[in-house]
Amino acid sequence: MTLADYATFSNYAVASATVVIALAWLAYMAEWGFARQVRTPVRERELVTAGGGGDVDAHEADAPPELRRDLAGRMGTSFSILGTLILVAGVVARGLAAERVPWGNMYEFSCAGVAVAMTVYLGLVKTQQVQWLGGIVTGFAVIVLGLSMTVYVPAGPLVPALHSYWLVIHVAAAMIAGSAFLVGAATSVLYLVKARAERLTPNEEDRVGPIWRLPSSVAMDRLAYRVHAFAFPIWTFGALIAGPIWAQYAWGRYWGWDPKEVWAFITWVVYAGYLHARATAGWKGKAAAILALVGFATFMFNYVGVNLFVPGLHSYSK
Amino acid sequence: MRTALFLLLLLAVAAIPGSLVPQRGVDAQALERYQIQHPTLAPILDNLGFFSVYSSPWFSSVYLLLMVSLVGCILPRTLVYYRALRARPPKAPRNLERLPESRRWETDADLDEVVAHARKVLGRGRARVDVVDTEVRAESGYLREAGNLVFHVCLVIVLVSVAAGGLLGYRGSAIVVDEGGGFSNDLTQYDEFSAGALFDTDRLPPFSLTLDDFRARFQLTGPQRGAPREFEALGRYTSRPGEPERPFDIQVNHPLNIDGTSVFIVGQGYAPVIKVTDGDGNVAFDGAVPFLPEDGTYTSTGVVKVPDAVPEQLGFQGFFLPTAISTGDDSAPISAFPGAANPNLGLFAYYGNLGLDEGDPQSVFILDKDDLTQMTDTDGAPFRINLSQGQVTDLPDGRGTVEFVGLRQFVKFQFSASPGLQVPLWATSIGVLGLILSLGIRPRRTWLRARREGTRTVVEVAGLDRVSRGDLGADIDEIVRELQDEHPVAANDGPDATSTDKSIDDQHEDARS
Numbered sequence: 066m067t068l069a070d071y072a073t074f075s076n077y078a079v080a081s082a083t084v085v086i087a088l089a090w091l092a093y094m095a096e097w098g099f100a101r102q103v104r105t106p107v108r109e110r111e112l113v114t115a116g117g118g119g120d121v122d123a124h125e126a127d128a129p130p131e132l133r134r135d136l137a138g139r140m141g142t143s144f145s146i147l148g149t150l151i152l153v154a155g156v157v158a159r160g161l162a163a164e165r166v167p168w169g170n171m172y173e174f175s176c177a178g179v180a181v182a183m184t185v186y187l188g189l190v191k192t193q194q195v196q197w198l199g200g201i202v203t204g205f206a207v208i209v210l211g212l213s214m215t216v217y218v219p220a221g222p223l224v225p226a227l228h229s230y231w232l233v234i235h236v237a238a239a240m241i242a243g244s245a246f247l248v249g250a251a252t253s254v255l256y257l258v259k260a261r262a263e264r265l266t267p268n269e270e271d272r273v274g275p276i277w278r279l280p281s282s283v284a285m286d287r288l289a290y291r292v293h294a295f296a297f298p299i300w301t302f303g304a305l306i307a308g309p310i311w312a313q314y315a316w317g318r319y320w321g322w323d324p325k326e327v328w329a330f331i332t333w334v335v336y337a338g339y340l341h342a343r344a345t346a347g348w349k350g351k352a353a354a355i356l357a358l359v360g361f362a363t364f365m366f367n368y369v370g371v372n373l374f375v376p377g378l379h380s381y382s383k
Numbered sequence: 384m385r386t387a388l389f390l391l392l393l394l395a396v397a398a399i400p401g402s403l404v405p406q407r408g409v410d411a412q413a414l415e416r417y418q419i420q421h422p423t424l425a426p427i428l429d430n431l432g433f434f435s436v437y438s439s440p441w442f443s444s445v446y447l448l449l450m451v452s453l454v455g456c457i458l459p460r461t462l463v464y465y466r467a468l469r470a471r472p473p474k475a476p477r478n479l480e481r482l483p484e485s486r487r488w489e490t491d492a493d494l495d496e497v498v499a500h501a502r503k504v505l506g507r508g509r510a511r512v513d514v515v516d517t518e519v520r521a522e523s524g525y526l527r528e529a530g531n532l533v534f535h536v537c538l539v540i541v542l543v544s545v546a547a548g549g550l551l552g553y554r555g556s557a558i559v560v561d562e563g564g565g566f567s568n569d570l571t572q573y574d575e576f577s578a579g580a581l582f583d584t585d586r587l588p589p590f591s592l593t594l595d596d597f598r599a600r601f602q603l604t605g606p607q608r609g610a611p612r613e614f615e616a617l618g619r620y621t622s623r624p625g626e627p628e629r630p631f632d633i634q635v636n637h638p639l640n641i642d643g644t645s646v647f648i649v650g651q652g653y654a655p656v657i658k659v660t661d662g663d664g665n666v667a668f669d670g671a672v673p674f675l676p677e678d679g680t681y682t683s684t685g686v687v688k689v690p691d692a693v694p695e696q697l698g699f700q701g702f703f704l705p706t707a708i709s710t711g712d713d714s715a716p717i718s719a720f721p722g723a724a725n726p727n728l729g730l731f732a733y734y735g736n737l738g739l740d741e742g743d744p745q746s747v748f749i750l751d752k753d754d755l756t757q758m759t760d761t762d763g764a765p766f767r768i769n770l771s772q773g774q775v776t777d778l779p780d781g782r783g784t785v786e787f788v789g790l791r792q793f794v795k796f797q798f799s800a801s802p803g804l805q806v807p808l809w810a811t812s813i814g815v816l817g818l819i820l821s822l823g824i825r826p827r828r829t830w831l832r833a834r835r836e837g838t839r840t841v842v843e844v845a846g847l848d849r850v851s852r853g854d855l856g857a858d859i860d861e862i863v864r865e866l867q868d869e870h871p872v873a874a875n876d877g878p879d880a881t882s883t884d885k886s887i888d889d890q891h892e893d894a895r896s
């Protein structure tokens with residue numbers, strides 16, 4: 066294949082992966098929809114005692130809702146795997162087309178970042194059974210891939226400032242940490258939802274509906290912590306060690322309070338705040354989870370807002 | 384902790400403004416533009432320190448408070464940790480069943496054997512174990528707190544060394560034109576210069592350099608046409624007067640180091656060579672004038688000041704386009720490519736007083752038009768000069784001529800020395816290692832208590848995690864399983880046997896069914 070063939074292949078692969086991951090998202094949404102139709106034993110008992118048979122008939126279909134629900138969930142994960150494989154192929158082809166690492170501009174960073182995020186998610190599905198995060202993660206992935214089309218640039222060599230192996234290290238660390246931050250944020254959102262539901266529905270008997278299929282808020286809080294505890298040192302390394310070293314070579318200073326650097330620092334400080342909050346009385350739980358979301362918001366602002374709207378040395382989007 | 388958290392969040396908020404308005408030390412030109420665009424707001428922001436946020440009193444005070452809080456936090460915790468290191472694992476709580484995870488079973492094995500075995504099992508993974516009577520106490524994960532302390536100590540080192548580096552270092556930039564343009568490390572030669580309060584500007588290392596050739600390569604074809612590909616500055620330098628000259632080759636990502644000062648390429652552009660003759664026909668100006676690029680195709684702006692012209696001083700302001708193409712009959716040409724394929728110089732001309740004698744330092748890139756009058760055509764429109772390389776034009780009213788003689792390039796070099804700036808880098812690196820310990824290690828206490836009841840030994844095991852990870856139950860089960868392998872659960876006789884009398888595997892079997 067010629068370089069142009071690789072580039073074309075990459076474009077098709079990224080587009081197909083976007084579609085497949087969108088299908089994964091639909092399947093995960095369908096899983097939630099079907100889960101609504103699944104009546105728990107409690108609910109059924111109530112219906113029987115109330116003598117309301119008509120409602121039951123309305124939901125009658127060929128397959129029982131549990132089956133459809135589980136099938137949809139499995140389809141979501143299967144589509145996620147397929148989409149991720151295609152995306153990885155697209156990212157690799159992009160690297161072959163450009164003859165360098167495929168994360169040299171915002172478009173490539175988006176594609177490669179989503180590939181890493183999906184891989185991290187699927188890894189966690191395998192080890193921690195976190196399928197329940199699928200809807201948020203795939204939805205987010207589709208948005209980022211869609212957004213990346215707006216900053217598409219054809220494959221090509223890099224501007225001189227990016228000629229450095231520190232690019233590989235620095236950006237790779239940022240992508241891995243960012244992926245974990247995404248999973249952490251998704252977990253924290255669901256944690257907040259679940260913790261609220263648990264508070265509002267103290268009675269076991271009343272706990273019906275898809276939300277109760279989520280893990281307990283305690284378990285989610287624990288997972289969020291572990292994911293952030295994984296991401297934070299990597300972010301520290303990527304943003305506060307590898308970044309400055311590279312900046313020293315490229316621009317002659319380790320740290321210059323360029324907007325990108327400022328926001329990387331803010332992200333770091335907010336996540337340090339999150340880790341502190343988890344050990345501070347009165348900040349555990351809800352406040353800590355909100356801080357984690359703020360941290361992710363600052364990360365995303367750095368990626369979208371600062372790249373596109375704030376001028377600075379890092380304006381590498383185009 | 385609450386204070387630390389509050390200060391951390393405050394620091395995050397305080398850092399934001401610096402990313403939204405231009406900063407003095409980061410981009411002086413952007414700041415100038417901003418001040419021109421926001422004439423009323425800019426002075427207010429300036430007074431509040433918004434143009435140098437990271438050295439402003441309010442930002443500094445947040446970070447100083449954070450540092451005080453850090454030190455105030457580290458010292459007592461180090462003491463506590465020191466005591467904890469010397470202390471033995473604590474006594475088991477009276478009621479082990481109250482702990483988050485606990486197991487109980489009975490076995491026919493001998494009491495001492497169970498305790499001896501338990502000591503071995505609980506002591507795995509570098510846990511500290513004590514046996515008192517028939518109670519086994521184990522504690523592990525001491526390194527967590529050590530890692531945490533290392534991390535926070537490193538933060539203090541970073542804060543202190545960054546401040547110190549700023550006080551002892553200097554940084555500046557200067558524009559040097561190729562084909563023999565020179566720079567010697569002297570305050571007067573800098574366009575921008577800043578130094579730490581403890582830096583003695585008389586002690587600038589006395590090097591000098593000459594730029595012979597600057598090579599800029601741009602992508603010629605394809606969709607990324609015009610994107611910069613390579614910049615390379617070739618020349619000679621001497622580290623002090625009288626030393627032999629040595630060649631240099633500076634590229635982006637490959638700075639030159641001269642006696643602790645690093646020299647970087649931070650910008651480049653074109654410097655058209657312009658010759659101006661005045662009304663008397665004398666050459667009043669002849670030299671290369673750097674024009675600053677404004678966009679990716681190097682549409683550049685610049686100013687020519689001719690103070691020696693007679694009868695009145697002359698000034699020019701306008702554009703340089705490396706590859707000009709015309710877009711229509713009347714509109715000005717635009718630049719199509721950053722390489723110099725069709726250089727074009729477009730200038731407006733002024734005469735009068737350049738304002739250079741008033742003593743205020745002036746930017747070479749800004750024409751002070753207060754006492755200048757713009758030259759016009761016969762029909763009153765602004766007089767426009769439009770020259771290709773080699774062309775000459777006459778100014779109106781016999782004020783002289785302007786010639787676009789040739790084209791050179793300039794490089795904006797940055798010179799910087801920041802002694803000891805490796806220190807924060809090393810401190811951060813060690814800090815990350817501490818952080819990994821701190822976040823990765825789980826401090827745990829495990830207890831086992833055994834007692835003799837009739838012919839049987841009753842064993843109780845329980846654990847407590849200071850930071851729960853959800854794996855305590857499984858780990859306790861693992862311990863129990865191992866103990867039960869060697870000291871099997873007593874045969875289940877009697878209808879009153881509770882589930883805790885079964886082996887751990889049976890209990891799981893029960894849970895599954």
Ligand code: HEM
Nearest residue numbers: 337340341344384387449452453456457531535538821822
């Ligand atoms: C520059 C400011 C600071 C940063 C970036 C920072 C960062 C961190 C991080 C990332 C952790 C997580 C480690 C872990 O969970 O084990 C942590 C833990 C901790 N920090 Fe800080 N910290 C700062 C200042 C302080 C200050 C001023 C105090 C004193 C009040 C403090 C006290 C603690 C304590 C007690 C923990 C342990 C929490 C636990 O047991 O999980 N920190 N810090």
